[in-house]
Each structure stands twice: as structure tokens, then as C-alpha cells.
Amino acid sequence: MQTIGHVRQWVRDAVHASRRLRGEGPPPVTSTFETRRHAPSAAAALVGRDATVVAIIRRTPDAVTLRLSTGPISFRAGQFVTLAVPVLGRVHRRNYSVSCAEGAVTEVEITVKRVPGGVVSTYLCAHAKVGDRFAVEGPHGSFVRPVGHVGPLVLVGAGSGVTPLYSILLSLGASDQEIALLYGNRSAEATIFRDELAALVLTQPGFRVLHAREDLAADVAPHAGGPTRAFAGRMDAQVLARMLDAVPFVSAPTALFFLCGPAPVRTAAREVLAARGIPGGRILEERYNAQDDRTDGESRSGIDTPAQPVTFKAMGGRTVSLTLLPGETLLAGATRGGLAAPFSCAMGGCGECRMRLCSGEVVMEEPNCLLPDERARGEILGCVARPREACVVEVRT
Ligand code: FES
Structure with missing residues (x-):
């Protein structure tokens, strides 16, 4: 499973993030x-396939889902694809997690949130249209449930980091597996898949959503012990600790933890989980959402x-x-x-x-x-x- 390799991914991620923050030279x-x-x-040139945009679904004012017709493709929930997107005479590569249910399919969905100043995310969110064609390579990535895993899942994401987690949720179907999504956003309006998640808690008996919302003045308690609640504040270590306290199966020895989102959220989550004695081998982390779309590869x-x-x-x-x-x-x-x-x-x-x-x-x-x-x-x-x-x-x- 994810042991030494994952520890190295954490380290690689942390080092990469800190170097970005320090703006180190070459x-x-x-x-x-x-x-x-x-x-x-x-x-x-990407070694990939041509994909055509066949549908665009607006999720929030600054996030869209693009459905791409790819021809036969097989992927696991949590994996990502690489798009080659021509913008202003240049081809830019960006990685996007697949945000639909896993399987052998002919169409995949990706969900893109606009990064302020971002070349590709701005183009895709504001200008992409049905019929556009991109080269797509992949799928890639090991941010997936280990084959044969049986046990609870704790999914931790913020912003567009929810996209691979949403794919995992969809892929479980109407199962009664215990799953908690801890999901941070600025506001309800900025919450990607807000309505879809509200619908999922009605069809997946073991699923609960815990929102962290920066615009809330106080926590919102669940109705009659219901599966959705909201915590006031940015999803930092303190808020995450409170959220985890509300997940009854967080200490289950078979629980797996999936982290995806901005580096500060993932760092805080690792710290909180480590403080609770959760071994690193049960924590999977996706780092591609940390890419800075304001740079050009x-x-x-x-x-x-x-x-x-x-x-x-x-x-x-x-x-x-x-x-x-x-x-x-x-x-x-x-x-x-x-x-x-x-x-x-x-x-x-x-x-x-x-x-x-x-x-x-x-x-x-x-x-x-x-x-x-x-x-x-x-x-x-x-x-x-x-x-x-x-x-x-x-x-x-
Ligand atoms: S291809 Fe990812 S670091 Fe070079």
C-alpha cells in the first residue's frame, strides 16, 4: 500500500511548496x-488522444465542469489527465483530476476552478465552448483506493481539491460504506458540487458532509443528527480537529484518509492526523491541484x-x-x-x-x-x- 512511497510524496510536496513560497532561484x-x-x-507534443468538449456545466461563478469525449478510456477514481490547451498561440499543459465516476468510458469530466491570473483556468472557465478540441494524455496518478480496501473513508479537500474526492464518492454508488467528506470553502456560493453533495447524502446511507465555511459566524449544527453540518472558519488545523471530532469512525484502524487541496490545508491535515496517531501509510495525498496556473510550464x-x-x-x-x-x-x-x-x-x-x-x-x-x-x-x-x-x-x- 502507500508506505515509503507516500512518505516521499509528502516530503516532495512540502519541499516543493516551501520552495515555491520562498521563490528560490535556479x-x-x-x-x-x-x-x-x-x-x-x-x-x-503530448502522446495522447484528441478530446472534444461535448458539454459545459457551470458549478460556481468561477468553476466549470467540462465533459470531454475521449473515445474508450479507463480510469480509477482519483486519477487525473493532462490537457494540452492552446491559448494565445501557445500550448499549455495542465493536469486536472477526473471528476466523474470511474470505469471504462468514452467520456470523462474534469472540473476547473479559475485561478486569478491563471492562463489556462481562465481560458477554460470563461472561453471554452462545446466543440473545442484538446489533446488529452493519461489517466495518471495513484491517488486511488487500494484494491480490496474495506473500511471507512475520510476525504479532506478544499476548493477545487474536491474534484478527485467527488469522483471517489460517485464511484462508490449507493453503498452504505462509511464516508466523511471534510470540505473547506469561502462561502456556499463558492462550493463546487454543493447541490450534488446534498443529494448524495440522501442516496448514500453512510455518507456525511462536514463543511468548513469562512463566511459563517458560527457553526451550523446538523438537523436531528443529519449527515450535513458546517463549521465556521477557514479549514486550518484547529477547525480540522473539530471536524474530525465529529467523525465517529476517524479512529477505526481500517480508515483511509484522502487529502487534496491547497498546500496549507494538506499540511494542516497531516499535522492533525499525525497528532491523532494515524500512520502515514493510511494517508493518501494528491499534489497536482497545487500547480500554479499563473506560471507557464x-x-x-x-x-x-x-x-x-x-x-x-x-x-x-x-x-x-x-x-x-x-x-x-x-x-x-x-x-x-x-x-x-x-x-x-x-x-x-x-x-x-x-x-x-x-x-x-x-x-x-x-x-x-x-x-x-x-x-x-x-x-x-x-x-x-x-x-x-x-x-x-x-x-x-
Ligand atoms: S514530468 Fe513531472 S516533474 Fe517532470
């Missing part, structure tokens, strides 16, 4: 090691690098040598060289494109999600790394 990475391996990717670097020779050493012994174009990332170069290097976000936020720098020097866009021990091992992120001199790089394929 230090070069130098290595004189000798060979082994890791992976790269493309800068522009390809333009935020401001890093100019000249053409440089690079040798990629792939698993299985294959070696590809080529000259990277000025400004080209290692991931793009490796893909151009015919290597099937893994990647996902293409923005330095997931770690999927990790490579190992054997020799040479690269400069990476910062902040990114590389952990200190990964840096110490000479690992780099191919999607945001560009060579400053001749390099040799190991690539997972």
Missing part, C-alpha cells in the same frame, strides 16, 4: 559521476541555454547521442532521440521524469519537487533541466 546542477539510468520527455524558466551535445544512456544498454537545441529540455531531447522516457506533469511538479546526471552541468527551473536526497544522488528532472555543457544522462525507459 542553481545549476553539476555532476562528475559515472553512468547508470533514468528518464526524459517532450516539450510540446514552458516559459517560466527564463533560462537560455546554448546547443549542447548530450548522451542519453537508457535502460537495456541503448545509448543515444544528439545535440540539444538552444533552450531544449533533456526530456524533449530524449524524446526527440526516440527514447520513451516517462513523464507526467512536464512542469517539475511530479518527479516522474527523474534522470541521473552522470557528467556535465545542467540548470533546472526552480522551484521543483526534487528532494534533497535525490539531488544528492545526482538526480535531475528532465522536463525542467537544460544542459549548460556537454552532458551524459541516465534515462529510465
Whole structure:
């Protein structure tokens, strides 16, 4: 299940978030090691499928659901897809959690909340229309219920962080499994899926919703012990602790906890759960909603690098040598060289494109999600790394 891997995800997330907040600059990475391996990717073209917008559902004044016709696709509740969205002559990549019930389908829904100043979210919320076509890649992600898990679920989300949690809820159908959604928002009007959640508590006997609302002056008690109640205040550690006190199965040894939302909410949730002795192995966390739509995955670097020779050493012994174009990332170069290097976000936020720098020097866009021990091992992120001199790089394929 989620043990060491998840702890590393927490750490990666926390480090990434704190670096973003500190606005760290891009230090070069130098290595004189000798060979082994890791992976790269493309800068522009997604290896995916064409999807057409077939319906748009407004959820709040600044959030919409887009239903995309994708052709046959299978996904688990909690996973996300990557969209390539052309805006103002550029293609931008963004990851969005699927917000409909899991399964083998031909249409998926994503729900997008506008980020102030956000390039893609503003476009999708204000300008997307039925008939628009996007490239979609995925599904990706491990923010899913472990196969065979039987036990209560505690879902913690805020804002658009509710989207994968809503998919999990829908996927459980009319079961009587015990589920609590702890959901933070500024106001009732800003609450995505407000009416849908109110309807779900009527059809799922074990489901309850606990809202945290910044616009409330006082808590709103449930009617006759009903499944919906609201807590006054921002969803910080103090409010979360009060909310968890109202969940009777929170201490069940089989309970699983899903966290999705802004970094401060997830951090507070981890702290509160740790204080209650909940082991990290029972906590799953989604980090993609923390992406900053106000940056552009390809333009935020401001890093100019000249053409440089690079040798990629792939698993299985294959070696590809080529000259990277000025400004080209290692991931793009490796893909151009015919290597099937893994990647996902293409923005330095997931770690999927990790490579190992054997020799040479690269400069990476910062902040990114590389952990200190990964840096110490000479690992780099191919999607945001560009060579400053001749390099040799190991690539997972
Ligand atoms: S693809 Fe996500 S960090 Fe590079």
C-alpha cells in the first residue's frame, strides 16, 4: 500500500511548496559521476488522444465542469489527465483530476476552478465552448483506493481539491460504506458540487458532509443528527480537529484518509492526523491541484541555454547521442532521440521524469519537487533541466 512511497510524496510536496513560497532561484546542477539510468520527455507534443468538449456545466461563478469525449478510456477514481490547451498561440499543459465516476468510458469530466491570473483556468472557465478540441494524455496518478480496501473513508479537500474526492464518492454508488467528506470553502456560493453533495447524502446511507465555511459566524449544527453540518472558519488545523471530532469512525484502524487541496490545508491535515496517531501509510495525498496556473510550464524558466551535445544512456544498454537545441529540455531531447522516457506533469511538479546526471552541468527551473536526497544522488528532472555543457544522462525507459 502507500508506505515509503507516500512518505516521499509528502516530503516532495512540502519541499516543493516551501520552495515555491520562498521563490528560490535556479542553481545549476553539476555532476562528475559515472553512468547508470533514468528518464526524459517532450516539450510540446503530448502522446495522447484528441478530446472534444461535448458539454459545459457551470458549478460556481468561477468553476466549470467540462465533459470531454475521449473515445474508450479507463480510469480509477482519483486519477487525473493532462490537457494540452492552446491559448494565445501557445500550448499549455495542465493536469486536472477526473471528476466523474470511474470505469471504462468514452467520456470523462474534469472540473476547473479559475485561478486569478491563471492562463489556462481562465481560458477554460470563461472561453471554452462545446466543440473545442484538446489533446488529452493519461489517466495518471495513484491517488486511488487500494484494491480490496474495506473500511471507512475520510476525504479532506478544499476548493477545487474536491474534484478527485467527488469522483471517489460517485464511484462508490449507493453503498452504505462509511464516508466523511471534510470540505473547506469561502462561502456556499463558492462550493463546487454543493447541490450534488446534498443529494448524495440522501442516496448514500453512510455518507456525511462536514463543511468548513469562512463566511459563517458560527457553526451550523446538523438537523436531528443529519449527515450535513458546517463549521465556521477557514479549514486550518484547529477547525480540522473539530471536524474530525465529529467523525465517529476517524479512529477505526481500517480508515483511509484522502487529502487534496491547497498546500496549507494538506499540511494542516497531516499535522492533525499525525497528532491523532494515524500512520502515514493510511494517508493518501494528491499534489497536482497545487500547480500554479499563473506560471507557464514552458516559459517560466527564463533560462537560455546554448546547443549542447548530450548522451542519453537508457535502460537495456541503448545509448543515444544528439545535440540539444538552444533552450531544449533533456526530456524533449530524449524524446526527440526516440527514447520513451516517462513523464507526467512536464512542469517539475511530479518527479516522474527523474534522470541521473552522470557528467556535465545542467540548470533546472526552480522551484521543483526534487528532494534533497535525490539531488544528492545526482538526480535531475528532465522536463525542467537544460544542459549548460556537454552532458551524459541516465534515462529510465
Ligand atoms: S514530468 Fe513531472 S516533474 Fe517532470
